[in-house]
Amino acid sequence: MRQSRLFTKIEKNPPKDEESLNALLLERGGFIQRLMSGVYSYLPLGLLILKKIEQIIREEMNAVGGQEILMPALHPMDNYIKTGRENISDLFHTQLGNGSKFVLGQSHEEVVVPLVQRFAHSYKDLPVAVYQIQTKFRNELRAKSGLFRGREFSMKDMYSFHLTMEDFEKYYETVKKAYIKIFERTCIGDKTYFTYAAGGTFSKFSHEFQMLTPAGEDTIYVCDKCKVAVNDEIKNEHPKCPECGGALGEPKKSIEVGNIFPLKTKFSDAFGMRVKNEEGKDVPVFMGCYGIGLSRLMGAVAEVSNDENGFIWPKSVAPFAVHLVYLRSDDKNVKAEADKLYEKLTAEGVEVLYDDREEKSAGEKFAESDLVGIPLRMVISEKTLKSDSVELKKRGKKEAELVKISEIKKYVQ
Amino acid sequence: MRQSRLFTKIEKNPPKDEESLNALLLERGGFIQRLMSGVYSYLPLGLLILKKIEQIIREEMNAVGGQEILMPALHPMDNYIKTGRENISDLFHTQLGNGSKFVLGQSHEEVVVPLVQRFAHSYKDLPVAVYQIQTKFRNELRAKSGLFRGREFSMKDMYSFHLTMEDFEKYYETVKKAYIKIFERTCIGDKTYFTYAAGGTFSKFSHEFQMLTPAGEDTIYVCDKCKVAVNDEIKNEHPKCPECGGALGEPKKSIEVGNIFPLKTKFSDAFGMRVKNEEGKDVPVFMGCYGIGLSRLMGAVAEVSNDENGFIWPKSVAPFAVHLVYLRSDDKNVKAEADKLYEKLTAEGVEVLYDDREEKSAGEKFAESDLVGIPLRMVISEKTLKSDSVELKKRGKKEAELVKISEIKKYVQ
Numbered sequence: 001m002r003q004s005r006l007f008t009k010i011e012k013n014p015p016k017d018e019e020s021l022n023a024l025l026l027e028r029g030g031f032i033q034r035l036m037s038g039v040y041s042y043l044p045l046g047l048l049i050l051k052k053i054e055q056i057i058r059e060e061m062n063a064v065g066g067q068e069i070l071m072p073a074l075h076p077m078d079n080y081i082k083t084g085r086e087n088i089s090d091l092f093h094t095q096l097g098n099g100s101k102f103v104l105g106q107s108h109e110e111v112v113v114p115l116v117q118r119f120a121h122s123y124k125d126l127p128v129a130v131y132q133i134q135t136k137f138r139n140e141l142r143a144k145s146g147l148f149r150g151r152e153f154s155m156k157d158m159y160s161f162h163l164t165m166e167d168f169e170k171y172y173e174t175v176k177k178a179y180i181k182i183f184e185r186t187c188i189g190d191k192t193y194f195t196y197a198a199g200g201t202f203s204k205f206s207h208e209f210q211m212l213t214p215a216g217e218d219t220i221y222v223c224d225k226c227k228v229a230v231n232d233e234i235k236n237e238h239p240k241c242p243e244c245g246g247a248l249g250e251p252k253k254s255i256e257v258g259n260i261f262p263l264k265t266k267f268s269d270a271f272g273m274r275v276k277n278e279e280g281k282d283v284p285v286f287m288g289c290y291g292i293g294l295s296r297l298m299g300a301v302a303e304v305s306n307d308e309n310g311f312i313w314p315k316s317v318a319p320f321a322v323h324l325v326y327l328r329s330d331d332k333n334v335k336a337e338a339d340k341l342y343e344k345l346t347a348e349g350v351e352v353l354y355d356d357r358e359e360k361s362a363g364e365k366f367a368e369s370d371l372v373g374i375p376l377r378m379v380i381s382e383k384t385l386k387s388d389s390v391e392l393k394k395r396g397k398k399e400a401e402l403v404k405i406s407e408i409k410k411y412v413q
Numbered sequence: 414m415r416q417s418r419l420f421t422k423i424e425k426n427p428p429k430d431e432e433s434l435n436a437l438l439l440e441r442g443g444f445i446q447r448l449m450s451g452v453y454s455y456l457p458l459g460l461l462i463l464k465k466i467e468q469i470i471r472e473e474m475n476a477v478g479g480q481e482i483l484m485p486a487l488h489p490m491d492n493y494i495k496t497g498r499e500n501i502s503d504l505f506h507t508q509l510g511n512g513s514k515f516v517l518g519q520s521h522e523e524v525v526v527p528l529v530q531r532f533a534h535s536y537k538d539l540p541v542a543v544y545q546i547q548t549k550f551r552n553e554l555r556a557k558s559g560l561f562r563g564r565e566f567s568m569k570d571m572y573s574f575h576l577t578m579e580d581f582e583k584y585y586e587t588v589k590k591a592y593i594k595i596f597e598r599t600c601i602g603d604k605t606y607f608t609y610a611a612g613g614t615f616s617k618f619s620h621e622f623q624m625l626t627p628a629g630e631d632t633i634y635v636c637d638k639c640k641v642a643v644n645d646e647i648k649n650e651h652p653k654c655p656e657c658g659g660a661l662g663e664p665k666k667s668i669e670v671g672n673i674f675p676l677k678t679k680f681s682d683a684f685g686m687r688v689k690n691e692e693g694k695d696v697p698v699f700m701g702c703y704g705i706g707l708s709r710l711m712g713a714v715a716e717v718s719n720d721e722n723g724f725i726w727p728k729s730v731a732p733f734a735v736h737l738v739y740l741r742s743d744d745k746n747v748k749a750e751a752d753k754l755y756e757k758l759t760a761e762g763v764e765v766l767y768d769d770r771e772e773k774s775a776g777e778k779f780a781e782s783d784l785v786g787i788p789l790r791m792v793i794s795e796k797t798l799k800s801d802s803v804e805l806k807k808r809g810k811k812e813a814e815l816v817k818i819s820e821i822k823k824y825v826q
């Protein structure tokens with residue numbers, strides 16, 4: 001994309017009222033824009049990151065047999081009366097002109113159970129795992145921390161249905177591994193811990209994936225040996241590592257970037273969902289649910305992928321792979337060569353943001369390039385063209401090197 | 414995708430309460446499922462179609478310089494007070510725990526103007542066109558006609574900002590052509606007419622794209638010579654073709670599949686959006702908006718792409734390119750060969766739905782394949798394998814032909 005055409009601009013001054021680093025930097029760089037507390041628009045650069053994250057999650061959910069669907073945000077209140085969740089405090093409510101009551105989904109158990117129920121009647125129809133990537137709403141009075149705690153946010157939620165608790169438990173382990181892969185692919189794996197947490201109203205435990213960051217809202221205690229953690233909320237009950245029984249480390253701040261949850265038969269029972277087993281007997285259906293907030297994950301990656309000059313996006317989620325920076329010159333050939341290189345790289349499938357602007361100085365361009373944080377900066381100027389070269393510098397590194405244009409390919413794959 | 418793994422099933426009996434053909438067939442085929450009137454879930458096959466349509470629209474919007482963003486569904490009521498639209502009857506309302514009032518967006522003028530305003534200060538920053546593909550909400554008391562008129566629906570809305578009315582008008586023509594391309598690519602171009610319609614509260618005219626169908630809610634009068642139409646709502650005012658002045662045809666039922674709309678300065682004025690022109694003077698900004706409902710377009714394609722046996726999806730929006738149908742056999746080699754062919758085609762990038770089910774008869778499989786409506790059916794059986802062949806039949810055609818497996822490639826590209 002040509003930067004001269006990008007309608008967003010780098011903002012020199014951080015926005016007011018933003019307290020969290022992720023939102024401050026994301027707003028300054030033109031990735032997102034706040035409409036109101038906890039509600040953001042994704043601008044072109046930010047949407048590209050969100051879509052990279054979406055695709056990583058989609059691939060890993062497909063790999064564990066998840067079938068992608070898309071459920072609505074408007075839910076009939078009746079379904080919540082069935083599950084006894086009609087009074088959850090952070091639901092948004094709305095109604096039709098005739099008074100029919102709806103809620104805006106912050107989770108989809110009330111929709112997905114009747115949906116799958118229509119198709120699953122026998123043991124032959126199970127297991128089933130369906131997921132969606134969809135917009136959720138949460139009536140948060142004190143939305144804060146940028147993309148960490150929103151009133152409207154993008155979420156992947158998967159639900160699985162099983163004939164037996166054993167089958168559920170096996171699948172739960174499979175999804176756990178898929179989650180670990182997702183956090184590795186988004187390059188927060190080394191900071192992210194499988195964490196034992198409280199189970200809410202209908203299950204003794206749930207499991208979270210918590211990423212260490214001082215900006216987090218949660219507190220966890222890590223077992224360095226097992227690479228797992230315990231959430232503060234169950235620390236009294238579980239003062240030792242649940243896996244090796246050893247001592248846990250000091251309390252550390254963290255942000256939940258995913259959770260997996262045994263639902264057992266709570267929701268399937270509420271809708272009378274039963275299937276015939278191999279003996280022809282009606283039996284209950286065991287469920288699990290598996291969530292990852294895409295916008296929150298983007299905030300988490302942003303929070304830990306930066307230095308004093310701006311972002312250092314991991315390649316897997318960066319909006320572009322290469323930031324081609326043209327330095328203005330009176331020699332029109334320089335711009336022509338830069339254009340040619342941009343067209344060539346783009347035609348080869350390399351994702352390039354091309355700073356083709358004439359009005360900005362080299363200093364301004366370098367500062368903005370650092371803030372935007374694309375992994376590889378490629379400078380083309382009168383000087384570099386004297387040796388038919390560009391200057392390559394990895395974001396976050398000090399060293400730059402001159403590379404012949406004919407040899408660029410090795411560096412951009 | 415292996416059909417044995419698909420959790421949805423063909424429903425033999427049409428769903429109750431559905432009056433429109435598109436929803437009846439889409440529900441029977443397992444493409445969508447109704448949660449309540451005007452609110453649908455997209456099941457795996459339906460979501461694939463929606464995504465094909467999304468990608469066509471995205472490509473054409475990018476081709477006319479549209480920059481993709483994603484705005485929220487929750488809007489602060491204050492912005493509607495500024496534009497005087499706070500009392501639109503079909504808005505959904507909701508509120509925060511502390512009483513702050515929000516509406517759910519059915520359009521995004523109130524969000525996009527302040528968003529672009531932050532970046533556009535001078536003539537150098539214009540024109541700008543931004544678009545999103547996002548979920549809209551409309552408080553429809555009488556939602557009906559399946560995907561045609563929903564309470565929650567997927568929409569592409571683009572907004573353009575210009576320094577002069579002339580620049581706007583030029584861009585309007587460009588987008589008009591992009592829309593014609595979109596309807597051609599989704600194979601409803603021959604039934605779809607550029608239609609003159611009323612302009613609402615702030616513009617004399619707007620333009621719609623209306624697709625002829627007896628299931629439509631609108632009435633248009635076509636000029637066969639100019640391939641344009643006039644909406645019934647302005648017929649009294651404009652009894653002749655607006656382009657050639659000739660007579661218009663008989664009234665025909667149609668469904669609006671897109672609209673483009675001059676907004677002039679109504680919304681930019683409401684937010685005090687002005688830019689410096691070349692002389693350094695503050696001047697108003699001219700806007701246009703351009704909508705296409707993705708779910709409605711999917712309903713429209715469904716409505717006209719079928720016969721008595723089910724869908725006949727155009728290749729461009731079909732959930733898969735090939736329906737590979739294995740006919741059960743006691744000879745295990747047949748299944749092994751079918752599996753091999755499925756793996757091979759998939760590896761080559763062909764989108765294949767593979768009916769690998771053992772429990773269904775040939776007759777059931779053929780009937781279901783017709784209902785699902787994938788463009789090319791490829792039958793593999795003991796019989797076809799005797800000549801190392803598969804039987805190919807285009808959906809909607811009577812003739813089938815035996816084709817050597819080694820020569821399939823020519824037929825599936």
